Amino acid sequence: MKHIIKKPEPESFLNWKYTDVKVRRGNAKWSRLSGAKRASIKQELLESLCKEQGYICCYCESKLIKKPCGQNDFHIEHIISQNEAFKNNRPELIFDYNNLLCSCQCNQSEDEDHQCGMSKGNWHSDDMVTPLQSDCETRFRYTKFGKIKPLDKDDKGAQETIEKLNLNAPILVSFRLALMNYMYYSNSEILKRTTDDRIKLEYRSKDERKNKFNLVQKIPINTFFAGTFILGAYNPFDL
Ligand SMILES: [Zn+2]
Numbered sequence: 001m002k003h004i005i006k007k008p009e010p011e012s013f014l015n016w017k018y019t020d021v022k023v024r025r026g027n028a029k030w031s032r033l034s035g036a037k038r039a040s041i042k043q044e045l046l047e048s049l050c051k052e053q054g055y056i057c058c059y060c061e062s063k064l065i066k067k068p069c070g071q072n073d074f075h076i077e078h079i080i081s082q083n084e085a086f087k088n089n090r091p092e093l094i095f096d097y098n099n100l101l102c103s104c105q106c107n108q109s110e111d112e113d114h115q116c117g118m119s120k121g122n123w124h125s126d127d128m129v130t131p132l133q134s135d136c137e138t139r140f141r142y143t144k145f146g147k148i149k150p151l152d153k154d155d156k157g158a159q160e161t162i163e164k165l166n167l168n169a170p171i172l173v174s175f176r177l178a179l180m181n182y183m184y185y186s187n188s189e190i191l192k193r194t195t196d197d198r199i200k201l202e203y204r205s206k207d208e209r210k211n212k213f214n215l216v217q218k219i220p221i222n223t224f225f226a227g228t229f230i231l232g233a234y235n236p237f238d239l
Helices: 010-021 021-025 035-052 082-087 091-094 116-120 157-165 169-187 227-234
Strands: 075-079 100-104 140-143 149-152 199-203 215-219
Touching: 010 021, 010 199, 035 075, 035 100, 075 116, 082 091, 100 116, 149 157
Parallel strands: none
Antiparallel strands: 075 100, 140 149, 199 215
């Protein structure tokens, strides 16, 4: 899980929240943002969330993609769901930019594996590991078989997060394995950056390719190898 640093919310979204009576009263549902009239506000919000995450899923780090039909295969995700927000008498969370992320998958059918936000649904726990926590990257490790596990086996929050978000869905495990194979068998940039006891992963988000690397991660090689961490930039199927 990659740490996400929130940036300022889009002005159009902010302005709409200030002017919409229902939102101001705290009795508007998320669907208030739907419909043709607000389509451009929602689109700008979505683009802002995708950009600050580097165009990867907030939980599994898979690249955000479109379905073959052209529809987005990702959605705006509430860390604390709308149901939970109303239940806890905190309706302001529904449109709080700091409660919003972008997760992979959208409108999955019943027979498809659900993962990340689609699997999480309304679940929330104070122990949940979220990408907004600065230590989230050090709470997990990856096995050589492509599975994600808590770095500390007694970390119940990390374990529950893996289970509730279904981060070991077969498709995610196979992506990780494909990425590991790519790293093993190619003379890639990533391997050249490997040092004795640490693997250093560097990548740029799509819109920052011309600038300096925007993130440098140093991770103990014994506790972490590959994973989906860099799928957004080094998706083996794109190369
Ligand atoms: Zn995901």
